[in-house]
Structure formats: C-alpha cells, structure tokens
Amino acid sequence: MTLMKSWVDSANDANHPFPLNNLPYGVFSVSDDDPHCGVAIGDMIFDCAAAEESGLIDLGVGSVFDVPFWNEVMELGADKWAELRARLTAILSEGSADQDAAKDMLVAQSDATMHMPFLVSEYTDFYAGKNHAFNVGTMFRGPENALPPNWLHIPIGYNGRASSVVVSGTDVRRPWGQLKGPNDAAPRFAPCARFDIELEVGAIVGTASDGPITVQEADDNIFGYVLLNDWSARDIQAWEYQPLGPFQAKATATTISPWIVTKAALNPFRCDTPAREVELLDHLKDCGPMLYDIDLEVTLRPEGGSESTIARTNYKEMYYSAAQQLAHHTTSGCPMNTGDLLGSGTISGPTKESRGSLLELSWGGKEPLELASGETRNFIEDNDTLTLKGAAKGDGYTIGFGDCVGKVLPALDDPYKR
Amino acid sequence: MTLMKSWVDSANDANHPFPLNNLPYGVFSVSDDDPHCGVAIGDMIFDCAAAEESGLIDLGVGSVFDVPFWNEVMELGADKWAELRARLTAILSEGSADQDAAKDMLVAQSDATMHMPFLVSEYTDFYAGKNHAFNVGTMFRGPENALPPNWLHIPIGYNGRASSVVVSGTDVRRPWGQLKGPNDAAPRFAPCARFDIELEVGAIVGTASDGPITVQEADDNIFGYVLLNDWSARDIQAWEYQPLGPFQAKATATTISPWIVTKAALNPFRCDTPAREVELLDHLKDCGPMLYDIDLEVTLRPEGGSESTIARTNYKEMYYSAAQQLAHHTTSGCPMNTGDLLGSGTISGPTKESRGSLLELSWGGKEPLELASGETRNFIEDNDTLTLKGAAKGDGYTIGFGDCVGKVLPALDDPYKR
Structure with missing residues (x-):
C-alpha cells in the first residue's frame, strides 16, 4: 500500500494524518449547525450528511449521517462499512467524476468544532x-x-x-x-x-x-x-x-x-x-x-x-x-x-x-x-x-x-x- | 397512612401487593400490542398510554406513555412525578368521576406480558x-x-x-x-x-x-x-x-x-x-x-x-x-x-x-x-x-x-x- 492520491491537495502529503488511505469518521459542526457526520480528508471535512442529501452517497438504508453519532452506520454491519468506504474513496480520489459535486461539501477543519463521534453504550x-x-x-x-x-x-x-x-x-x-x-x-x-x-x-x-x-x-x-x-x-x-x-x-x-x-x-x-x-x-x-x-x-x-x-x-x-x-x-x-x-x-x-x-x-x-x-x-x-x-x-x-x-x-x- | 380505597375491588385487600397506595409503574403488552406504560392496581393494569390518548391523563408535555420505558416520565422531574401520582390516585380512587372512562383502560395482569420497565443507562x-x-x-x-x-x-x-x-x-x-x-x-x-x-x-x-x-x-x-x-x-x-x-x-x-x-x-x-x-x-x-x-x-x-x-x-x-x-x-x-x-x-x-x-x-x-x-x-x-x-x-x-x-x-x- 502506498499513498492514494486525492483531489483534495492537502491530503497528498506523506506526513499528513488524513490522506485518502485513512478516511476517519467524526461528528462536526460549523457555527450554529447541528452536529452531524463527516469524514476527514487532508485539512478538510467531507460532509457526509450533505452528500447523502444530494444523493452522492446512498447506502440504500435511508438517512444515517444527519445525526450527531456514527452508531447508525455501525449498526449496518461490515458489508455496508465496506460499501461506504469504497464510495468515499471513489468520490475523493484524484480524477473522480464526483469532484465538482463534492467540492462544495468540504468544510475546513479549522472552521469546525468536533463533537463525540459516537454514543458510548458502555x-x-x-x-x-x-x-x-x-x-x-x-x-x-x-x-x-x-x-x-x-x-x-x-x-x-x-x-x-x-x-x-x-x-x-x-x-x-x-x-x-x-x-x-x-x-x-x-x-x-x-x-x-x-x-x-x-x-x-x-x-x-x-x-x-x-x-x-x-x-x-x-x-x-x-x-x-x-x-x-x-x-x-x-x-x-x-x-x-x-x-x-x-x-x-x-x-x-x-x-x-x-x-x-x-x-x-x-x-x-x-x-x-x-x-x-x-x-x-x-x-x-x-x-x-x-x-x-x-x-x-x-x-x-x-x-x-x-x-x-x-x-x-x-x-x-x-x-x-x-x-x-x-x-x-x-x-x-x-x-x-x-x-x-x-x-x-x-x-x-x-x-x-x-x-x-x-x-x-x-x-x-x-x-x-x-x-x-x-x-x-x-x-x-x-x-x-x-x-x-x-x-x-x-x-x-x-x-x-x-x-x-x-x-x-x-x-x-x-x-x-x- | 391506612389502606386507600379504589373502585378496582381487588386492590382493596390488606395483603394485596398493589393497592391504591402503591401504584407501581411497569411496561406491559397484551397479545401483539407494542409494549407501553401501565400502572398496577389490584389484579389489573391501568393502561397509561390509553389514558393519555383519551385525554384522561395530560401532563402537558406531549406523549410520554406510549413507549416501552418510563424514562421519559423520569426525565420530567419530581414535580411531574407528583402530578402524575396525584392524577392516577384521583382516577383510581373509590368514587372517582373518571371511573366510567377509566374502566375500559384496565387489563388483567394475568393477560399481560411484562417487559423491562425502563432503559438501563448504566x-x-x-x-x-x-x-x-x-x-x-x-x-x-x-x-x-x-x-x-x-x-x-x-x-x-x-x-x-x-x-x-x-x-x-x-x-x-x-x-x-x-x-x-x-x-x-x-x-x-x-x-x-x-x-x-x-x-x-x-x-x-x-x-x-x-x-x-x-x-x-x-x-x-x-x-x-x-x-x-x-x-x-x-x-x-x-x-x-x-x-x-x-x-x-x-x-x-x-x-x-x-x-x-x-x-x-x-x-x-x-x-x-x-x-x-x-x-x-x-x-x-x-x-x-x-x-x-x-x-x-x-x-x-x-x-x-x-x-x-x-x-x-x-x-x-x-x-x-x-x-x-x-x-x-x-x-x-x-x-x-x-x-x-x-x-x-x-x-x-x-x-x-x-x-x-x-x-x-x-x-x-x-x-x-x-x-x-x-x-x-x-x-x-x-x-x-x-x-x-x-x-x-x-x-x-x-x-x-x-x-x-x-x-x-x-x-x-x-x-x-x-
């Protein structure tokens, strides 16, 4: 495995914590927005709730990202976890056909407040x-x-x-x-x-x-x-x-x-x-x-x-x-x-x-x-x-x-x- | 404190666990009904969700009983706990004006299945x-x-x-x-x-x-x-x-x-x-x-x-x-x-x-x-x-x-x- 290239430039650095290979899941808000699900890519956050609303991501299970926790995605099971990761990888890869649609769904991490990424059961x-x-x-x-x-x-x-x-x-x-x-x-x-x-x-x-x-x-x-x-x-x-x-x-x-x-x-x-x-x-x-x-x-x-x-x-x-x-x-x-x-x-x-x-x-x-x-x-x-x-x-x-x-x-x- | 009389006859026994003085809260279902909130009175369960739907109980906070747990009531705080108990006592007391309306909201405990009465947080x-x-x-x-x-x-x-x-x-x-x-x-x-x-x-x-x-x-x-x-x-x-x-x-x-x-x-x-x-x-x-x-x-x-x-x-x-x-x-x-x-x-x-x-x-x-x-x-x-x-x-x-x-x-x- 080597660095996977993204059209989000900041992600293409050997020392950056959030390259396309990573795609970690968090819950964020900007100004007065309700906290919801996003994925880190370089210095940015890709807004999963916005992507879901526009149809760019559709796991076929109704809305799961416009909530302040990743538990709904977790409950979908391993096949859907893989499907989501594959879809996010496709959207954010260098040369993606989705770049135009997706670029407006990016938020700078420096503008966002991070929240608990999931509801802790026990x-x-x-x-x-x-x-x-x-x-x-x-x-x-x-x-x-x-x-x-x-x-x-x-x-x-x-x-x-x-x-x-x-x-x-x-x-x-x-x-x-x-x-x-x-x-x-x-x-x-x-x-x-x-x-x-x-x-x-x-x-x-x-x-x-x-x-x-x-x-x-x-x-x-x-x-x-x-x-x-x-x-x-x-x-x-x-x-x-x-x-x-x-x-x-x-x-x-x-x-x-x-x-x-x-x-x-x-x-x-x-x-x-x-x-x-x-x-x-x-x-x-x-x-x-x-x-x-x-x-x-x-x-x-x-x-x-x-x-x-x-x-x-x-x-x-x-x-x-x-x-x-x-x-x-x-x-x-x-x-x-x-x-x-x-x-x-x-x-x-x-x-x-x-x-x-x-x-x-x-x-x-x-x-x-x-x-x-x-x-x-x-x-x-x-x-x-x-x-x-x-x-x-x-x-x-x-x-x-x-x-x-x-x-x-x-x-x-x-x-x-x- | 002595025995408080109810129009539900079985509740008026010195040894019965559920007289009007008690009014314990549970979650029950009958046949295929969804489990919801009820209160024990004598051998019966008074259906709180039905009472709420008919307007016989109204805590002024929207629906809280048609769910399979008492947590929503608990969250209302001590004043509402007292208000609910007073209202249930009034409805189920001997001579209550609500007896006619309430009697159809009784279910025999022997016909009911009991469920967890609340969601255990920790x-x-x-x-x-x-x-x-x-x-x-x-x-x-x-x-x-x-x-x-x-x-x-x-x-x-x-x-x-x-x-x-x-x-x-x-x-x-x-x-x-x-x-x-x-x-x-x-x-x-x-x-x-x-x-x-x-x-x-x-x-x-x-x-x-x-x-x-x-x-x-x-x-x-x-x-x-x-x-x-x-x-x-x-x-x-x-x-x-x-x-x-x-x-x-x-x-x-x-x-x-x-x-x-x-x-x-x-x-x-x-x-x-x-x-x-x-x-x-x-x-x-x-x-x-x-x-x-x-x-x-x-x-x-x-x-x-x-x-x-x-x-x-x-x-x-x-x-x-x-x-x-x-x-x-x-x-x-x-x-x-x-x-x-x-x-x-x-x-x-x-x-x-x-x-x-x-x-x-x-x-x-x-x-x-x-x-x-x-x-x-x-x-x-x-x-x-x-x-x-x-x-x-x-x-x-x-x-x-x-x-x-x-x-x-x-x-x-x-x-x-x-």
Missing part, C-alpha cells in the same frame, strides 16, 4: 499492557509478585462509566475524592493530589453480539479505534480499589480523540501480539495479527509554557489485542452492543521513556520528570494540557488519529457549592 | 450490606480482616453491565468461564459450578446530575426501587476479581422485578441506617431516614418440585442508603443519568436464615441447605427457579414489589456452536 477498561501491569505491580507489591496470577491467562478489565467519556478538547476538572494515605489516621475528603493520565487505544464495537464469540468474530465486530486517555486519580484509587476495583478514581473523565480510525484503514499495520509466556486457553488464542503498529506519544504543556514529549511508545506493546479483550468480555454471555468502547489498558514500552502514565514515568512520584521548560512533574498540575498523539507510518503515507487533548482545571473550592 | 452494584460483607470477608480472610479498611467510610461498589439487566421471568443460562481452583495447576474454560443469587434492592436514578451532589439531593433524584437479583458465578469471580473487581462473574444477567415502586409509595416506610461504628465524613452523612422497612424473601424451586423459602431479611439491614451510594457515586464529578440503576449490594441479616446469597447460606458450599423436598443445595442446580419477594407492611395495607423470578437453564454443551 465503557470497559482493560489492564492488558504487560509493562504497565509489571511496573504498577512492582511499585505496589514488589517485582516477584508484580503480575496478578490471572494476568497471563485472561485480559483482566473492569467496567468504567460511559457517562464520563468526553471528546478531545473538553477541559477536565480536577476531582475531589475520599483519600487516606497509608500513615493517615482517618480518611478525608479533598481534591486529588495525584491526578494522572493513561495512554490507551480504544476499540469501538460496531456489531452487537448476544453470547460468547470467538476472537475472530470479535475482530470482525470491531468498527474502529480512537486514542483514549483514561484520567486517573491515583490517591482516590489507592484508598477505594480493594476489593472491588477502580470506581470514582476513573469516573471524572475519559477523553477520546475525535476521529474514529476504521479497521480498514489500519489493516496494513496489523501485527502479532508478543510471544506468549504461557499458552492461552483455546477460546482466547490468537488467530491472526490483531494488534496494530501505531506510534504513540504523550505531551505535557504547562500553562503558558512549551510542549514537552514525556512518553513515546507503540500500540504493539500490548499483550492482548482488542479482539481478545472483546472475546473474553463475552465468555459469560454478556451482551455487547454497538457503541461499546473498550480501553486497551495503559500502553507502556520496556524503557523508562516509553511509559504511558505519570505514575510510571515518575515512579510513584519518586523520580520527578523534567520538562523542556525546566519545570518538573510527578503528577499533573493545574492548567497543564496533556495530549496523546498516534500515527501508523506506511510507505509514503501516514494514518493519523487526530490529537486527544485535555486541559486540567483546578479543583473547585467547594464541590457542593452551586 | 448499572452500578454496591457492597453495602454489612452482614454480607462480613460473612464473605470471613470466609475469604478470616473474621479479623473481614471488612476491607475502606468499608466503614465509603459505600464501595463497582460498575456492572447495563446490557445484562433483564426483567423477571427471563430464563438465565448458566455461563461458561475461566476457572481455576486454588489447587489447580492451570485454569480451564468450563461451565460455572458455583452459580449463585444476590438478594438486592435496586434504586433507579430519575433526575440526572453532572457533578457532586449531596445525600439529600441524591435522595431527591431517585425515582423508585425494584427488587434485583445479581446472578453471580462464584468460581469465575474467585479467579478473575483481583485486583480489578468482579467482571464476567457478574455479566451473565441481573434480573429486576417488573414494577418500579416509587419513592412516594415507600415514604411511610422510611427508616434510619444502623448506628455508625465510625463517623462518616460530612459529604456522606445521613440527613434523614433514607432506608426503607421492606421485608424480603428468597425462594428456590427445583424443577417439578415445591418452593422452599431459603432466606428472609429486610432492606433496613443495609449500612448505606441508596442516597448515600448515589452521593458517593458523584464525588469525582461522575455524571449520572436518568435510568442509571444502583444495586444495594447483597442484603443479609445477622442470622443464618437471613443471608441473601447461597454462598453465605451454604457457607461456601460447606453447609448444604435443606429444601422442603428433602433435596439439598450448595449452589444453584440446573432448572432451579429462584424468586425474590418484597413487601412493605403498612397499617392494613401492603406495598408489594412483584416477584423477581429467574429459572437457571443448563450451560450449553459448546458455547461457540451456533
């Missing part, structure tokens, strides 16, 4: 990055007991809060919570002092299921991927999480990037999971390359300061693919729905510079991180802006994700005052 | 019954360490799967899962051998919130209550639940009773939480009686056998009220939505006969339970029917919940065969 967050699990386990239990006994056998995860998922650009308010340090006599209710990111990739379920599904079926059911920052209040988490798992520590916000990058766009970047230390049971075994080679990066920008890259890693560091996670999610018969979002778990590489959370980067606050500005960080400070970036690098082209950005506002003085 | 399950937490903790960690350190300070809970919530009467298929006993060399994938119930009461969020709310605000936002059976695969749970909490063990199904009993109907039965062993922090402190005196019962009926009562307890055994749980749920800023369902946690009393799960009743399978038929049970066997029952007993009247029933079907031979 949100599950996994813990399937081995370096992350090992690092966190080492800090809490020592290196001998770092990985929980089940870790190499199932992609462990917990259910998160769909209501807290927000789109890139949404400010995140530092939460209050109940805290108790190991040496405190009693807990107290106070603002979180150890607010953190988690660098993740989110998989979006496109096709619903109602019973156990295989890893291959799970891969088939996934619609696409986004970058995902699972904001985490480490001090709230430490006090609340035993024995039932993370709860309020993860419920303030989870930010996703605005563009759904489809499985089709990522296909050339499929790669295998790492070698297994123990054989998986049959129902979770790999049956093809279902991870993706996606370069990932985290930056931190203090208020008024410059941006520092604080971590670089790759999605292929995961021990379990999203398909394996989804298959495991269904083993008990759990119904999965269109719009379910699965967080990969924090993606950390083997080196210090490739760790996907401040908890790991500062080793629990013991090794402060130096920023370009000379400032240091253990955890996030007020008005810091954190950005996740992701891109798969092909032969002369890039499949970019669009940044996943969030600025952390100071905690309220009194969270109950309105 | 589902959270708490662990807020002290006897249950103490019993389970004692089995796993000994009586000295039975309660986790945070337990007396916050109502701990975890997010469950809304997609798995079903209405009473739905069969539940015994799940498969990954299992590993403490003496097994490796895990295996097999049908659950320790399938269990959890006797709970579910609180339904009526009014949404978007930031921390007080206990009083939380109580105000609750629309009503249902009985809730959180089916639990104890062997799957034992292997998966550390460190992230219950996941697939709780995702097969959660069954709720078909009628939403409103807060208004339960008001006469409000009672205080038990004496606190340690003082709660201000934001979680009790600010009025927010538990309810509701007698609860669990029965088990083997296929073809007779029903045995295996547990009797009361909702007032909880350590935390649903209002305290909801308030805690919002501390981090977590948005809560209309239709969010909060499970109380298993409700066990102090005596052996008042334990709300088979895990406790059989003490981890070591003390088999004797049934009326002479059979014994450690956990649920195939084709057993489990029923939760609940009723608040007033002065000459009863506020009943309608049974919460589920029959457990055998596991599939091969869960991946279709």
